Amino acid sequence: MTRLEELLTDWFPLQRWFAGKGVPIDALRVETEHVLIAGEPGLRVLVVAVDQRGTTDRYQVLLGLRPEGSLGDELAHAVIGVCEPAPDGAGLTSAAVVYDAVHDPELTAHLLDQISAGAGDGPVRFRSMPGSRVRTGLRSLVLTGEQSNTTLVYGEEYILKVFRRLWPGPNPDLELTSALADSVYAARPHGWIETDLRTSADGTAVSTTLAMLQEYLRSATDGWVLAATSVRDLYASPETTPSDAGGDFAGEAQRLGAATAAVHRDLARALPTDVLTPRTRAEMADGMVARLHTAVAEVPDLAPYAVALRAAFEAFAALDAELPVQRVHGDFHLGQVVRTDTGWVLLDFEGEPAVPVHERQKLSSPLRDVAGMLRSFDYAARHQLIGHTGDTTDLTEAARAWAQRNREAFCEGYASGGGTDPEKHQVVLRAFEYDKAVYEVMYETRHRPGWVGIPLDSIAALTGQTIPLSG
Template identity: 70%
Template sequence: MSQLEDLLAGWIPRQRWFAGKGTPIEKVMVEAEHPVVTGEPGLRLLVVEVGQQGSTSRYQVLLGVRRAGHLRDELAHATIGVCELPGDSSTWAVYDAAHDPELTTSLLEGIADERGADGIRFRRMPGAPIRTGQRSIVLTGEQSNTSLVYGEDYVLKTFRRLWPGRNPDLELTAALAGSPFVARPHGWIETDLPSDRPGDGSSVPTTLALLQDYLRSATDGWVLAATSVRDLYDTPDLPPGDAGGDFAGEAERLGSATAAVHRALSRELPTDVLTPDMLGDLAAGMRHRLESATAEIPELSRYAPALRAAYDAFAAVAEPLPVQRIHGDYHLGQVVRTDAGWVLLDFEGEPAVPVRDRRRPSSPLRDVAGMLRSFDYAAHYQLIGSASEETLAPAARAWARHNRDAFCAGYAAAGGVDPEKHQAVLRAFEYDKAVYEVMYEARNRPSWLRIPLDSIAELTR
């Protein structure tokens, strides 16, 4: 490995967006290097291959380059290291340029001017105005990507883990352009990567970043729901609808917004219908996840018969199941409340799944199930470790039921698939999501494991 690759091998595993934590790194290789800003300081867009246990993943690194000793103090936290670069005997300080507004202005300008050189292409949406000359700051708290906010106008989401193909976030947001329920897209950055389809030696356009409106007045849906739950905890003897901060009205409006987005996606993008054999295959995948989860988390085994029965009922659904493009990773953290109403964000789906799989049509009830699971989490997570957990647990369950019902009512009233009339499908998707949550919490947040386990217990009574 080069000196730069050695530094990246030590730096990448420490980043929040790195998906391979806990597994030894066998190799790091810079697959592609695209100069964006030449000279000093310089900006290079790197596609980096990381090998672990015989498999390879790709990551995007915005590499800042300054002469050793010239790195400003405010960029010290972004330092990757000091090294010689290939073809240059000088010593350079290299760092994560996402934190350097002197360099990231070039990304906004590139999209505005639709530049294209050195293997990357900057694209602007037709008719989309872009005001340049704005400095960026990095949004904190993200897990999978890195977003840069330019002034009060734009947010540029840079996708850290790269899969060949057009990212669903760009594809679906473009299809929904003009909808009041999504942040307006303005442009994107792309490159070409080798296809990951077996036997396909071609290269495919691959999304590196997406530029959208920055919703500066927005409030995160998870925060709003958590505030409502805290208000109920102050008066736990009252029904959720009578307590201060009742969230049901917002949940119903969120259901309506979700249905509007699903209807728009079904108009703009291809749809399909699943045959009974396809339903059987989906149910088999659910059973397989359940088996894996019960082998890893024995506490789940007591609920396995009820879960299997739900999957069997799903496989036995007689009527054809319409499928379409959906959000794919839908929960309260993926929606924001603005002055004008609810807006849906982050249509990329699960970043750990290949793009070609995320683009497959699915039932919109999968998104509904994801949001219902999120209501359960919002109701219960604040009780973890609380001395009042036993006292407040009934209120938490009541809050979840109250808002789940309101969301489903809003969804059905706005023209979505009526969850009440398709309980076998919705139940299977919700159970499958809860089983996934059990595995996730056991591996990452053991203290939260009781949330999905308690939910499964409640759902399977």
């Protein structure tokens, strides 16, 4: 193992985007290394393979190099370590400080320049969208709070999403956003960066998205923030109905439903569609049942609802009608939408980053996205009660009323906007929502045990059962 790989082995577990936190790293190696800027300072693209418990994941690192002692205080937090001697080909005569270059505006300006020029036919390629003129000379800033990727904002013009965990193939975010390039409900794409990765199946090299450049939405407000503000207003007067509370969200929920339906229609026009046959639907239901069994074994508190949950999955499998399927968002919730001056915009069509790209590219029912948003309303309604001391009965009832009102408003907007009417397809919607809630129980148990009461209480309510209300 080289000195650089040793430094990365210590650095990776500290990064928010590293999916293997808490699991020992068995081996780490730099699989490919491409020089974007030689000399001082230097910039490289690394594809790093990490072995953990018999599996291998790949990650992207934009590596900056500067002579030891030359890094300013503003980049001190991005330091990975010191390589002695400097990595081969760095063009440095002494030890080099290596660091996460996404935090260095001097180096990231090069990425914007190259995308604007559509440069490169080699191992790292920069592409601009047809008809897009990318403005250069803008200073970048890293956004905070992201979990699985790193996003840079260039001035008030663009965002560059740097995909950290890599899967061979085009990223669904680029695919779907490109298909929605003319939609008012999606941020316009301007370009991307790509390289070739080899598949694990047969070693075939396939073009793989490293980063995507999009329009920056200046006036945007996060949907989760807007919903949380509405819930907070209701909590201030829990005796008030959600419709009478000062921050009633139902109008926005209805408009969001209509926007979601419009995006689904546009995706169905631009990308392949199909129907889910009874056989393939039964296979999908088998997967839901298998996840339920795993969850019950891991979380015994879920066991009282297993019969009702399984019955919903079996009812889904037993449907006779063919189910239309298409490309969908795949990880849809209030944190993936923003409200601008002109309306709702959907973001982050990447799907679940922990799932291989070929799985995320599979067609699914649009009602899967609807179910994801319904679950998000439950989370928005309940998360502020976590850790609340004292009797929360009134607040819990207010939260459930808020969630129900906004669930209904969203479904009404989705149906009126031309989407499949959720009210007429309750068996399908219920199966997707239950499956999502089961996933949430496992996720919260593993990562946020204090939150597991949210999906458990939701499952109790959805299945018509009762459990002690949790705060």
